[in-house]
Amino acid sequence: MVYIVGVGLTNVGNHWNKSLRHLAVEASLKALESCNKNIDYIVVANALSGVVNGQENLGSYVATHLGKIGLPAVKIEAAGASGGAAVLLASSLVSSKMADRVLVVGVEKVTDYTALEDSNSALSTSIDSEYEAFHGGTLDAMHALVMRAYMWKYNVSKEEFSYLPLLMHENAVDTPHAQLRFKLKPESYSSSPVIAEPLTMLDLAPLGDGAAAVVLSKDAEGSNGNAEIVSSGQATDSISLYRRRDLTEMPSIRTAFKRAMENTNFKPDFYIIHDYSSIMGYIAVEELGLAERGKASRLFSSGEANRDGPVPINPEGGLKARGNPVGATGVYQVAEAYLQVTGRADGWQVKGAMSGLTLGIGGIGSNSVVHLVRGV
Amino acid sequence: MWAYWQSVPAHWREIPARYRLEGGRCMDCGYIMLPKEDICPVCGSKNIETVILPRKGKVLNYTVVWNALRGYEYYTPYVLAIIELEDGSRIMAQLTDISPSEAKKGMEVEMVLRKTKVSGESGIIAYSYKFRPVIR
Numbered sequence: 001m002v003y004i005v006g007v008g009l010t011n012v013g014n015h016w017n018k019s020l021r022h023l024a025v026e027a028s029l030k031a032l033e034s035c036n037k038n039i040d041y042i043v044v045a046n047a048l049s050g051v052v053n054g055q056e057n058l059g060s061y062v063a064t065h066l067g068k069i070g071l072p073a074v075k076i077e078a079a080g081a082s083g084g085a086a087v088l089l090a091s092s093l094v095s096s097k098m099a100d101r102v103l104v105v106g107v108e109k110v111t112d113y114t115a116l117e118d119s120n121s122a123l124s125t126s127i128d129s130e131y132e133a134f135h136g137g138t139l140d141a142m143h144a145l146v147m148r149a150y151m152w153k154y155n156v157s158k159e160e161f162s163y164l165p166l167l168m169h170e171n172a173v174d175t176p177h178a179q180l181r182f183k184l185k186p187e188s189y190s191s192s193p194v195i196a197e198p199l200t201m202l203d204l205a206p207l208g209d210g211a212a213a214v215v216l217s218k219d220a221e222g223s224n225g226n227a228e229i230v231s232s233g234q235a236t237d238s239i240s241l242y243r244r245r246d247l248t249e250m251p252s253i254r255t256a257f258k259r260a261m262e263n264t265n266f267k268p269d270f271y272i273i274h275d276y277s278s279i280m281g282y283i284a285v286e287e288l289g290l291a292e293r294g295k296a297s298r299l300f301s302s303g304e305a306n307r308d309g310p311v312p313i314n315p316e317g318g319l320k321a322r323g324n325p326v327g328a329t330g331v332y333q334v335a336e337a338y339l340q341v342t343g344r345a346d347g348w349q350v351k352g353a354m355s356g357l358t359l360g361i362g363g364i365g366s367n368s369v370v371h372l373v374r375g376v
Numbered sequence: 377m378w379a380y381w382q383s384v385p386a387h388w389r390e391i392p393a394r395y396r397l398e399g400g401r402c403m404d405c406g407y408i409m410l411p412k413e414d415i416c417p418v419c420g421s422k423n424i425e426t427v428i429l430p431r432k433g434k435v436l437n438y439t440v441v442w443n444a445l446r447g448y449e450y451y452t453p454y455v456l457a458i459i460e461l462e463d464g465s466r467i468m469a470q471l472t473d474i475s476p477s478e479a480k481k482g483m484e485v486e487m488v489l490r491k492t493k494v495s496g497e498s499g500i501i502a503y504s505y506k507f508r509p510v511i512r
Binding site for chain 2: 124131133144195197199241
């Protein structure tokens with residue numbers, strides 16, 4: 001058994017006065033103080049520090065700034081799925097008895113460059129660098145191709161993609177650590193500028209700085225609530241989008257989900273999914289079996305996905321409005337699931353939630369990680 | 377920044393694929409790939425022969441990129457497409473010699489060699505395949 005015994009979050013956004021190290025330390029200290037325990041391993045989740053901050057070796061980097069020189073520490077990278085992958089591997093350190101208590105801290109500092117060309121170049125390291133990005137492919141352009149394929153295949157209009165961003169913004173208003181805490185008007189979606197046709201700005205999650213930390217332990221010993229990681233699963237798909245047969249499917253999601261669900265009859269009360277774009281959010285809920293192919297928009301337009309609906313999705317606001325500190329996002333998701341199942345999501349609580357699913361996705365669906373989290 | 381873009385050998389070793397569409401064909405399952413791999417991504421076979429892919433194909437999917445990468449500002453907006461070549465293989469490339477509004481699904485295109493990326497004042501100028509509408 002592996003338990004989450006404490007978490008710490010920074011707000012997601014533009015932290016002009018904080019570096020990678022300040023963010024990592026702030027979230028880590030909060031997590032350590034919330035459970036009041038010592039750790040014997042550090043796992044750092046991050047996607048872009050090499051290209052954006054000129055800093056790698058984040059295990060040693062975080063251990064140093066956290067006053068934990070000497071502890072074993074390592075960085076785990078899987079693009080947008082880095083956070084989920086870090087929690088998965090850290091949890092295996094605990095279950096294999098390599099460690100008693102592991103601090104997993106996800107951190108990303110991406111706003112030091114304000115030009116979109118630079119953030120696009122950084123994010124394009126998550127796709128095929130030599131045969132996609134070399135030809136001018138951005139990560140957003142990959143989402144655009146997927147969106148176009150989906151619109152053609154299922155005869156879906158552009159407006160039908162507005163339901164996910166609208167709900168995410170509505171949810172984030174109540175989430176203290178969210179980046180975009182304001183409601184969106186439907187007409188803002190319609191007039192949003194084009195990023196890569198047909199994808200527009202309001203289909204996409206904003207980039208933000210942030211850090212999230214969780215402490216994993218072999219015992220349910222947290223002084224402020226405990227949650228169990230019931231099971232986890234991970235799967236990959238081709239790094240290159242152009243080699244896939246059907247762009248409207250992301251098999252890594254359903255395979256990760258299936259692997260997590262083996263040997264358990266887990267029933268999530270809510271879902272925290274990786275909506276880098278509205279189209280990725282739609283495909284994610286279809287791959288998780290929550291909507292029929294081509295019909296995901298109804299889940300969001302009907303109110304079913306609302307926080308008080310039968311299938312709450314991203315009660316905190318998702319990547320779209322909580323924000324997307326890339327490599328840290330998956331740790332945010334697990335920390336948010338913990339706050340939900342321990343009943344401490346003040347203002348953004350799914351009533352009575354005892355179990356939740358998190359889904360982190362890297363690249364354009366090329367790496368997916370699912371965690372099942374239950375309050376104990 | 378982006379030092380890996382400035383590298384001469386990093387571009388040079390991809391030249392067979394980028395200049396003349398030199399790819400691979402799996403001799404066990406028939407899958408045709410660009411670039412050539414050591415292991416077939418479909419069936420796992422190591423039995424791959426070198427083949428030159430056909431220079432003509434049709435547009436399967438495309439997007440007009442308005443928000444580009446560093447180094448591609450000069451071309452923005454540009455059309456990025458997934459193209460199915462005449463042998464059924466797939467490739468990602470820019471469309472050229474057209475305005476973005478002319479791009480459409482099913483459009484017949486052919487390969488041309490074009491300047492693709494300029495990496496700053498001291499970096500290399502990389503050429504590679506792009507595709508233009510077939511001239512009849």
